[in-house]
Amino acid sequence: MSSALHWLFKAFDVFIVIGMAVISLLIFTNVVLRYGFSSGIPFAVEVSRVVLLWVIFMGSVVALARGAHLGVESLVVRLPPRMRWVCFLASYGLxxxxxxxxxxxxWSLTLIEWSNVQALSGIPVGAIYAAGFVAAILMALVLLLDLWRSLRGILPAPWSGVEHVEPLPVVVPPRTSEETP
Structure with missing residues (x-):
């Protein structure tokens, strides 16, 4: 991955962390205020919903770029190289x-709903659908970049015939008193 893309996905990671922190803070504060003081933050639910959708869509883009999306590789790794290539092109085309x-x-829903605003926060309803539009563009760019790499001979892990297995974490067993020098 190029340094510009690496920087972009690090920025997405930071956005996701900040978004989750904002959601947690808003919901927790709203619950405490409602049950403890019979009041609340009126716009907390609407803002949390919009931020959550953006976090989900941006997280999906990052997962696609890192190859962390759900996939069944048991058939693909058993195919001959030419059939893997055909399956790769078909799946990326789909x-x-x-x-x-x-x-x-x-995009259609963003345009239709942009003039409608949410009742308490004033956020345009189209901002919810804009998250899907931005994610679709970014996902398509990631897929096109993978296709470009494949034309240069660099296939992602399952398509190249190599099983993508995450290494298990190394756990050092605790030392007993008998082993201590």
């Missing part, structure tokens, strides 16, 4: 088509 559908639908 994913790009899904990105197109998601982007087109999200």
């Amino acid at each position: 994913m790009l088509w899904c990105c197109w559908l998601m982007g087109e639908g999200s």
